[in-house]
Amino acid sequence: MPTVETSTWIAAPLDTVLAIAKDNRSFPEFMEDLESLTVVEEDGSRVVSDYVGVVNAFKLKVRWRQQDEWDDAGHCCYFKQLEGDYDTMDGTWKFSEENGGTRFDSVMNYEYRVPGLGPLVGKVIFGLVRQNLEAILDAIKRRAESVTRTASQ
Numbered sequence: 095m096p097t098v099e100t101s102t103w104i105a106a107p108l109d110t111v112l113a114i115a116k117d118n119r120s121f122p123e124f125m126e127d128l129e130s131l132t133v134v135e136e137d138g139s140r141v142v143s144d145y146v147g148v149v150n151a152f153k154l155k156v157r158w159r160q161q162d163e164w165d166d167a168g169h170c171c172y173f174k175q176l177e178g179d180y181d182t183m184d185g186t187w188k189f190s191e192e193n194g195g196t197r198f199d200s201v202m203n204y205e206y207r208v209p210g211l212g213p214l215v216g217k218v219i220f221g222l223v224r225q226n227l228e229a230i231l232d233a234i235k236r237r238a239e240s241v242t243r244t245a246s247q
Contacts, residue, residue, distance in 0.1 A: 095182065096216070097203045098224050102231045104196045106238035108169065111196040112189055114237050115171070116164060118143055125233045127226055129155065139164040142176065149222060158183065181205040198234065200227055 104111050114120075118141065122128050127147050135142035140163050147156040158178025164171050174184035185202035206219050 095203050095205050096220050096223070097201065098220070098227055099199070099201050100224070100227045100231055101197065101199045102235050103192060104198055104235045104238050105194075106196055106235075106242040108189055108191050108196045110241055111198060111234065111238045112169060114234055114241070115187060115189070115198075118162070121233075124237050125230060127229055134159070139166065145178075147226070149226075151222070156180075179206070181207050196238070198231055200231060202227060 118131055119133055121131050127150070129146040129148050130144075131146075132144045133141060134144055140161065142159065142161050144159050145157065147158075148154070149156060156179045158180060159176045160173055160178075160183075161176050162171050162173045169189040171187040172184075173187070175182065181204075183202065183204040185200065188199045188201075190197045190199075202223065204223060206223075
């Protein structure tokens with residue numbers, strides 16, 4: 095099962111970044127590759143949402159239902175696909191204070207098999223998943239840094 099790891103440093107306080115990351119309802123407002131997100135269940139630290147993502151290069155939509163389990167004390171989120179277009183998908187988001195800002199680390203394990211198309215397609219899919227995860231981190235980074243700049247003015 096492929097694993098994609100991404101990381102970024104954000105010039106914003108940990109609490110600001112966490113608030114943005116936990117507010118998944120607002121993701122379609124600032125994440126280009128996310129067409130829609132609907133929260134279908136919420137119970138304390140557990141949130142279940144339906145996602146519709148867009149792979150613009152192939153004019154393809156990807157749909158999945160995802161469960162997020164937030165560990166507020168540990169500043170992390172454990173997520174997994176409950177159903178959808180991936181064969182399997184799970185991972186973690188981890189947030190930590192670093193150099194006056196926040197380190198955001200993401201790890202995602204996935205399986206997306208396309209019968210009969212082999213390893214070349216697997217490499218393309220890996221690249222697309224990595225690109226998507228980097229875009230998510232970058233979108234949260236831009237949003238958090240913008241909020242922090244606005245608050246300091």
